[in-house]
Amino acid sequence: MALIVQKYGGTSVGSPDRIKNVARRVASWRAKGHQVVVVVSAMSGETNRLIALAKEMQANPDSRELDVIASTGEQVTIGLLSMALMGIGVKARSYTGGQVRVLTDSAFTKARIVSIDEANIKRDLDKGFVAVVAGFQGVDEQGNITTLGRGGSDTSAVAIAAALKADECQIYTDVDGVYTTDPRIVPEARRLESITFEEMMEMASLGSKVLQIRSVEFAGKYKVKLRVLSSLEELGKEGPGTLITVEEDIMMEQPTISGIAFNRDEAKLTVLGVPDRPGIAYQILGPVAEANIDVDMIIQNVGHDGSTDFSFTVPRSEFAKATAILEQVKGHVGARQVTGDNKIAKVSVVGVGMRSHVGIASKMFRTLAEEGINIQMISTSEIKISVVIDEKYLELAVRVLHKAFDLDQVPA
Ligand code: ADP
Ligand code: ASP
Ligand code: MG
Numbered sequence: 116m117a118l119i120v121q122k123y124g125g126t127s128v129g130s131p132d133r134i135k136n137v138a139r140r141v142a143s144w145r146a147k148g149h150q151v152v153v154v155v156s157a158m159s160g161e162t163n164r165l166i167a168l169a170k171e172m173q174a175n176p177d178s179r180e181l182d183v184i185a186s187t188g189e190q191v192t193i194g195l196l197s198m199a200l201m202g203i204g205v206k207a208r209s210y211t212g213g214q215v216r217v218l219t220d221s222a223f224t225k226a227r228i229v230s231i232d233e234a235n236i237k238r239d240l241d242k243g244f245v246a247v248v249a250g251f252q253g254v255d256e257q258g259n260i261t262t263l264g265r266g267g268s269d270t271s272a273v274a275i276a277a278a279l280k281a282d283e284c285q286i287y288t289d290v291d292g293v294y295t296t297d298p299r300i301v302p303e304a305r306r307l308e309s310i311t312f313e314e315m316m317e318m319a320s321l322g323s324k325v326l327q328i329r330s331v332e333f334a335g336k337y338k339v340k341l342r343v344l345s346s347l348e349e350l351g352k353e354g355p356g357t358l359i360t361v362e363e364d365i366m367m368e369q370p371t372i373s374g375i376a377f378n379r380d381e382a383k384l385t386v387l388g389v390p391d392r393p394g395i396a397y398q399i400l401g402p403v404a405e406a407n408i409d410v411d412m413i414i415q416n417v418g419h420d421g422s423t424d425f426s427f428t429v430p431r432s433e434f435a436k437a438t439a440i441l442e443q444v445k446g447h448v449g450a451r452q453v454t455g456d457n458k459i460a461k462v463s464v465v466g467v468g469m470r471s472h473v474g475i476a477s478k479m480f481r482t483l484a485e486e487g488i489n490i491q492m493i494s495t496s497e498i499k500i501s502v503v504i505d506e507k508y509l510e511l512a513v514r515v516l517h518k519a520f521d522l523d524q525v526p527a
Pocket of ligand 1: 123126127288290294295297322323325326
């Protein structure tokens with residue numbers, strides 16, 4: 116007998132029929148004698164609908180009230196799934212985040228889990244119940260409802276698996292695993308048998324939203340065995356999915372590149388004609404940080420004639436705010452001009468094999484050059500290379516890089 120935590124995302128619980136399918140899948144694991152905790156998302160589209168409703172009341176919704184509203188989607192699903200399970204003779208009981216006591220900090224809309232009280236769930240499991248838990252939500256010390264950021268049910272599931280010391284955490288979604296890149300963009304993308312935590316963290320943080328980044332972080336830290344699988348395949352015919360694991364467990368020789376991630380969530384700002392003197396980066400980025408705006412890539416050019424240009428990227432949603440700040444900064448530091456571009460995209464190649472292979476960057480740059488795609492910014496880490504390009508070339512860039520790195524071929 117094993118203890119399994121299963122998480123079903125929005126599409127997997129997107130209709131009454133799909134919820135009944137989930138119930139049958141859970142029942143099949145119970146029938147094999149396993150204890151099962153199920154973590155569910157809101158039905159697909161529901162969280163977006165709730166947030167849009169809130170915005171009809173306040174253009175910039177109060178974050179405490181927004182969480183009160185956004186968390187309700189999951190509460191509907193736990194009730195429905197529990198009923199579906201009872202309907203086929205499986206004992207089940209639903210839990211909101213507060214009822215489990217998923218304790219979080221008070222950072223509404225992006226709260227972090229502090230602790231999980233596993234006692235209630237354990238008691239129910241021991242009595243033969245399936246515990247059906249609302250993902251994405253928790254409560255803070257004062258009992259306020261909080262949510263964990265978009266895609267946060269993944270993190271709920273992994274955190275509960277860690278707290279219960281579950282044998283495996285299974286993330287059921289609408290694809291049958293983690294692919295070399297988003298299969299919606301590149302049909303030739305391949306499912307990976309396994310991927311390291313480190314690579315999955317990079318992929319998630321660079322835009323592959325198949326798993327919320329914090330869930331991967333959590334799983335790595337608490338050594339939770341994590342697997343991504345499809346909920347849409349016929350019962351009994353599901354494949355092995357993708358195992359997220361530590362590097363040493365991957366026996367085969369690693370391909371140089373494991374995957375390609377991309378996002379359209381950033382915008383670029385440039386301050387032109389900045390006096391080239393010590394402290395200038397701080398004078399520009401200090402006010403941006405004070406306004407709580409995250410800065411990602413940064414480039415300062417070589418100075419000439421006593422001045423230089425300074426570029427960086429921010430979340431696209433903060434573009435207007437950051438531009439206004441820089442207009443102020445321009446006067447203070449004596450810069451010539453502020454320009455911005457919110458039609459950019461970031462494309463990244465990721466792979467632990469990069470540590471032992473040279474020439475990855477030059478191959479990436481050559482491939483893009485051959486398509487006439489201009490690189491605006493570059494950043495690298497030990498296992499990834501990211502470039503910023505014009506958004507209109509994003510899909511082309513991902514496709515040609517996928518081919519150039521042979522990601523459509525099964526590794527020998
Ligand atoms: P859920 O609602 O189950 O949480 P998500 O929409 O959050 O599902 O995540 C699944 C989606 O992630 C897939 O439909 C796919 O389009 C997208 N995706 C992006 N990158 C990848 C990748 N590398 N591998 C698999 N899926 C990916
Ligand atoms: N329902 C939430 C969202 O849409 C959480 C999740 O699905 O993981 O972001
Ligand atoms: Mg998701």
